[in-house]
Amino acid sequence: MPKGIMLTPEQQTQRREEIVAIALRLIDENGFQKTSMREIAEMANMGKSSLYDFFKTKDEIIVYAVEQEIISAAQEIQKIASDGSSSPEQRLRKIMFRHHEHTRQNQNSLMWLNAEITHLNEEYQKRLHTVRHAYQDIVQSVIEDGITSGIFRKTDTVLTARLLINSTLSIIFTSRPSSDLETMLEETIRIFLRGIMA
Amino acid sequence: MPKGIMLTPEQQTQRREEIVAIALRLIDENGFQKTSMREIAEMANMGKSSLYDFFKTKDEIIVYAVEQEIISAAQEIQKIASDGSSSPEQRLRKIMFRHHEHTRQNQNSLMWLNAEITHLNEEYQKRLHTVRHAYQDIVQSVIEDGITSGIFRKTDTVLTARLLINSTLSIIFTSRPSSDLETMLEETIRIFLRGIMA
Amino acid sequence: MPKGIMLTPEQQTQRREEIVAIALRLIDENGFQKTSMREIAEMANMGKSSLYDFFKTKDEIIVYAVEQEIISAAQEIQKIASDGSSSPEQRLRKIMFRHHEHTRQNQNSLMWLNAEITHLNEEYQKRLHTVRHAYQDIVQSVIEDGITSGIFRKTDTVLTARLLINSTLSIIFTSRPSSDLETMLEETIRIFLRGIMA
Amino acid sequence: MPKGIMLTPEQQTQRREEIVAIALRLIDENGFQKTSMREIAEMANMGKSSLYDFFKTKDEIIVYAVEQEIISAAQEIQKIASDGSSSPEQRLRKIMFRHHEHTRQNQNSLMWLNAEITHLNEEYQKRLHTVRHAYQDIVQSVIEDGITSGIFRKTDTVLTARLLINSTLSIIFTSRPSSDLETMLEETIRIFLRGIMA
DNA sequence: AATGAATGAGTCTTCATTCAT
């Protein structure tokens, strides 16, 4: 950690990623509230106040973390969504698998934000909404492709996309799993596809 | 609030209900964290410490509150579920309407618990799981009725019930509603029913 | 310190006075900024947070302290001001002596507020302005008596009162006293009286 | 801002003046406490730590700033004071106008120092006392001229000078101005002159 | 039985200052 040399944007980003990785781990273990900045700083081997050079507030850490996760997941599902060689059904299925992974990896942060997003400051809410909407739009576009091509019936695609996206939470956050995650995911996809098939 | 007069068990219970009603309202308005014991006590016209005669911890308030809400909602959907004169499909639809109401009325408490349940003490987790499972079981039983009677295909009914139950959260917690709640609920039910129809 | 028994208003007030006395002493020693709530609490033999049962903010401590001092000083100079048996000149002189005492006893708090009042929240500013104006009004009224009775010439009495009042700060806050406080006060009064004599 | 090029003493001084000008402005806008070194550095287009090449501490900035202001104002009032063609009364009046300007331009810094000077380190206190005394001495000298020439009566000239000097604060820092600044200044001068006239 | 006074542990955040490059 050189002292007076401006961090390149890459270094900045890398440092942020490091912090975020640590923070996410702690948050997943103990919850956001019970994770303190002191704790994060200690795990990150830096002074409490140095955190504030990278994130203006504690909230921003989780917001940034989830924002990045969603952006990166969005890029991946976008690739799948744009793959003209698969049927909408195929693509939706693939997206769900990728999405399930994303949900599983960030389960607690995502869930915490679901519950607390309305208590974040407006800027953060807006940032999250933006990326979430973009993400949903991708899923939605595949559904619309299916409708256009006649294999899906006409549904409220905004809602359908959201139902699909949120369904992975039902799979992951259960105190009474009926089988392994993958099997449940398959079953979920099956139900939904059948639900929207023409 | 007479001093030195023993409260009968009924009064005890009634007082608990009052507190719980107030707490639920405050939590739904401001979130669990931002609702303080002082605030609850003031609204309930009692001393801070008197709350502790009814609930051992702050957590217990929300746990008990949601527990009761779920129990009471379970009783109602049980009635619907047991109504032999309707088809399973009809019953599922009615249940979803009632369930949606329940979700809407306690949205923040329910969501907060979803996010924080793993950080509650074990006893509370267990209590919540118990009632949730019982609730889910009812929904599940209707689905199974449908399967038995041949109108639903064979699915993972535990999972299906959970998907159904959680779908109301997707409807209620959206920053981008595609239409009014009831319409979205109808659409959701339609998709699911179709998804599980034989 | 009984635990669950409501403090009577008198006890409340007394407790506040105790805190205020300690706080004022610390503030006079080390300045407002360098006096911490922890320090005050420790000196007052109470938990940090108990302070907040008596004062909502740190600022409020000094505001309340000075407010009370001014109110009490105002009552005393009011008595002098209303004493019909003395000439306005006599009364002004007596008031200045009493006022000088008041200034001396609260020198650092008063000076600190002079510098920082604009950074206090509005409510506090208003409270201070109110009592200060009331205090100034009393001094002003004596000056006006003198004008009415013809012994003082017509001056801007609002300004004159303020000059008179603030002059004690010049006497007290000097790094180069030209004599003892009382002598300087006498000289100051002499100059002012001569300055406004008809 | 060339790197590695030695600054000439003139450039050094000039840079200091720039910093000081910026600091004074910020301090007068937001107060000393709320003005951070980062803020000053940013406004001065230099790195935070570069400030420390010019000033050892934050305190020194305001000390130096006010010191320079007083020295420069002292030079100006010295010119007035030495003007043999005007009467002491005339000169005092002119000085007061110039002094009022000086006070007004640095009101918050001056007031802040009044309140906090005793909490500065000794060296800074000494430096400020030195220039303040020099400044007061000039005013005092004019008063003494007046006494010598018989138009002023014999007063404690050290005190009188201080009263005169501080009176501008009463004019400027009021929450209840009785008229515009200039008029109040005129009235103040009138009262004082009359107060010390033979 | 009922209360509110008292607390202690903990929170996020700020900032002047240092120092390696």
Place this chain on the structure above:
DNA sequence: GATGAATGAAGACTCATTCAT
């Protein structure tokens, strides 16, 4: 010479919980 990354110490404030009366 100039910089900004890094920090440590501190600060105000909150709140669930306890307990003496």
